[in-house]
Amino acid sequence: MLKMEGDVIGPGPYRATKLWNETIKLFRGGMPLRRHWAHFRYYDWSFTGSEAVDYLHQLLRSNSNFGPEVTRYQTLQLLKKFFKAHVIEDIKGRFGTEDFEDSSQLYRFPTLSPLKTLPTRPLLRDSRDLPRLIRWDDYEELPLQENVAPSKSAGLASDLWNKRHSVAIGDVNECKLIRRKDVTPKQVDQIWKTMTITHLQKVLGLKTLDGVLHPVHVNGKHIVHNVFSVNKTGIVVLENKSEDIPYWVVSAMKCLANWPNYNDSKQPLYPGFERDVLRTIVDYFQRLKEPLLTFHLYEVFVSILGLLQEKDTATEALQVSCLLLPPPNRRRLQLLLRLMARVCHNPLLPPLNDTIATHTLMLHLFSPCVLGSADDMDLDELLATKLVTFMMEHHSTIFQVNRKLRCQVEEHLSHLKRAQIKYLGSDTDFSSSPAFYKHISKVESEEQKVIGTQTPLQQLLEGLIADKELTVKDKRKRLKQFQKSYPEVYRNRFPTEESRAAVIPEKSSRFRPPLLFLKKPLQPFQRSWSFRA
Numbered sequence: 001m002l003k004m005e006g007d008v009i010g011p012g013p014y015r016a017t018k019l020w021n022e023t024i025k026l027f028r029g030g031m032p033l034r035r036h037w038a039h040f041r042y043y044d045w046s047f048t049g050s051e052a053v054d055y056l057h058q059l060l061r062s063n064s065n066f067g068p069e070v071t072r073y074q075t076l077q078l079l080k081k082f083f084k085a086h087v088i089e090d091i092k093g094r095f096g097t098e099d100f101e102d103s104s105q106l107y108r109f110p111t112l113s114p115l116k117t118l119p120t121r122p123l124l125r126d127s128r129d130l131p132r133l134i135r136w137d138d139y140e141e142l143p144l145q146e147n148v149a150p151s152k153s154a155g156l157a158s159d160l161w162n163k164r165h166s167v168a169i170g171d172v173n174e175c176k177l178i179r180r181k182d183v184t185p186k187q188v189d190q191i192w193k194t195m196t197i198t199h200l201q202k203v204l205g206l207k208t209l210d211g212v213l214h215p216v217h218v219n220g221k222h223i224v225h226n227v228f229s230v231n232k233t234g235i236v237v238l239e240n241k242s243e244d245i246p247y248w249v250v251s252a253m254k255c256l257a258n259w260p261n262y263n264d265s266k267q268p269l270y271p272g273f274e275r276d277v278l279r280t281i282v283d284y285f286q287r288l289k290e291p292l293l294t295f296h297l298y299e300v301f302v303s304i305l306g307l308l309q310e311k312d313t314a315t316e317a318l319q320v321s322c323l324l325l326p327p328p329n330r331r332r333l334q335l336l337l338r339l340m341a342r343v344c345h346n347p348l349l350p351p352l353n354d355t356i357a358t359h360t361l362m363l364h365l366f367s368p369c370v371l372g373s374a375d376d377m378d379l380d381e382l383l384a385t386k387l388v389t390f391m392m393e394h395h396s397t398i399f400q401v402n403r404k405l406r407c408q409v410e411e412h413l414s415h416l417k418r419a420q421i422k423y424l425g426s427d428t429d430f431s432s433s434p435a436f437y438k439h440i441s442k443v444e445s446e447e448q449k450v451i452g453t454q455t456p457l458q459q460l461l462e463g464l465i466a467d468k469e470l471t472v473k474d475k476r477k478r479l480k481q482f483q484k485s486y487p488e489v490y491r492n493r494f495p496t497e498e499s500r501a502a503v504i505p506e507k508s509s510r511f512r513p514p515l516l517f518l519k520k521p522l523q524p525f526q527r528s529w530s531f532r533a
Helices: 015-030 049-061 072-084 159-169 185-204 220-228 247-257 273-286 298-307 311-322 327-344 358-370 380-393 403-416 442-451 456-466 472-485 487-493 497-503
Strands: 034-038 041-048 106-108 139-141 174-180 419-423
Touching: 015 049, 015 072, 041 049, 049 072, 072 380, 185 220, 185 298, 185 311, 185 403, 220 327, 247 273, 247 327, 273 327, 273 358, 298 311, 298 380, 311 380, 311 403, 327 358, 327 380, 358 380, 456 472, 456 487, 472 487
Parallel strands: none
Antiparallel strands: 034 041, 041 106, 139 174, 174 419
């Protein structure tokens, strides 16, 4: 079986042009040529229109870039484009002015077959074009509070925080409560936008989205609407009803989707009624100004074509990409794909065409309404058919909000709403988010090389150890309190007595009684002594 270079053309902004050129190369390199007779003479190195359709149809169906969904009609349309672009010509050297025919008409390849020039790569986008993710340190500081330990009323929602500071640290001399300003709806939109774009780039496996997606074409408000403004079945609900599908089209879609148990119009059924209903739906979607996946997102969805062999990855990519759609488009796409799936799996529905199977008919009628480029790419119909086939089969999963993305956003928003405690003279940060860091001195930087990236409790322990303001007595006291509250963290930091002694000097004493006078063996960290009378 012939395959294109690399089997599957990888994702990228030049995929359609690469596929066009590779298809031409394969067609020219593999099409059987032989001597044909016509008009009382013979023509070497020629082929008939029907032979070309047969060969190219089989080539496209067996290639993973297109798949078995390609129809003979689509193959014929592609050959017409080849004829118009002078990829092939008739035996008299004519091309473009006449139509290619699926018949015994003779054709041949010209000496040189034109290949399309790959588009010029756009300049790398400035990273500043991508909106900055709001971090915790975009904060406001509340007035300095002295000798006050944080409490729930001060904005701490976790009992763990209260326990951590009241038990492990004890009373502190001076601290301040730092809390971010309230996160505005506009900032929430920005966070969803930034994290969605980042997640999309990761799932597509691209180092950059240059030439695939520009952030200016992504609306954070649309993403938030698509996530939260849905009904119980997951269909987007529109605020502006004028943007919705007209009621008569919705009625026609319900009629066909629930055939034969739905007839909202209450009109008498007649032979061919179901075909007229389908025609109403087709007319509406084919008259839309642009495909449902929009022109701006064309390269994003074409990039996903290279992932369709990996079902889970492709599904995740489509889940994230479909969040970028304007809500009216997402709603139309959801309803259309659900209709197509129901029609294709309804054995009670009469044939909707005398010669074309229902599944093939649905793809042929609606694929161009889903995916298409503003420049009318030559392979649009074939690419759209492959993508829509996958989306129709997995539509119920594709329109679920991706769990990974949602958890990441919710965790980030939750972190932004937390308050933090900062102790005077200490840059220790007790935040659990990796997004919050402070500038540290050279000495602190060297300490961090030893300490490494730690959990908040480890940071708390290291902060106590490094605190030079505390007396040795107070430091021991607070470390003992920390040991009682978090024995596991303490044990990891001080696995042996030697490791503890290396950091904290032992308590000095002028008088150490002999062990013979001890009433019982000395317990670790025992502070009181008992002597014989």
